[in-house]
Amino acid sequence: MINKIIGSMNELSFEEQSKYHIEKVYVKNEDLAKRLHHLVSDHNREISILLEKGNHLHVGDIIEKTEKNLLIVDVLNEDVLVIYPSSMRQMGIIAHNLGNRHLPAQFTENAMIIQYDPVAETYLCENKFTYQRENRRVESPFRYMRHRHDK
Incomplete structure (x- = not known):
């Protein structure tokens, strides 16, 4: 269960971004404002997110980070x-x-x-x-x- 946003892709330079393998979870536009999400990443991994009251997702949010990988939020058309x-x-x-x-x-x-x-x-x-x-x-x-x- 992910319960906080670690950072934003907007905070990373292109050079920093290129050091990571990017995995994405896609959210419907109308669901960005929600706190609770059950999603499947583009790598077919099930992800659950529960943010604190008053918080919601934004495009480019980093919700998981390892030495080589970033899991980020994107939006569906x-x-x-x-x-x-x-x-x-x-x-x-x-x-x-x-x-x-x-x-x-x-x-x-x-x-x-x-x-x-x-x-x-x-x-x-x-x-x-x-x-x-x-x-x-x-x-x-x-x-x-x-x-x-x-x-």
């Missing part, structure tokens, strides 16, 4: 919609309408990324917004905001 608003106004309209559906979003410099949702895709298509459906590696978990409409 995610079915997403990548939306490219043409203006700030359009971004506001899209964000407002998708926000009413409580869809978590991530943002890059010029795009909004949401998990694939057929209703959202229909909305984007009907309104002729520029978007693409992609199978993409998303390194941070999509997080749902807690909400109540009855207050």
Whole structure:
């Protein structure tokens, strides 16, 4: 049972990384935020992880280290919609309408990324917004905001 994160690949130089044989466990994007995991590595080894409350996995986390090997966390590709608003106004309209559906979003410099949702895709298509459906590696978990409409 692994119960702590040892470090991150981001902390190691390329030269340091090349000294190790890399074994990976792949996690669904939505599962990165969980504390408990039962996974199978790309070397077909069963791995159980239980992190302390308040901790969760990140892409590149080192969860096991020996003299020659590193076991690291990676993420599976995610079915997403990548939306490219043409203006700030359009971004506001899209964000407002998708926000009413409580869809978590991530943002890059010029795009909004949401998990694939057929209703959202229909909305984007009907309104002729520029978007693409992609199978993409998303390194941070999509997080749902807690909400109540009855207050």
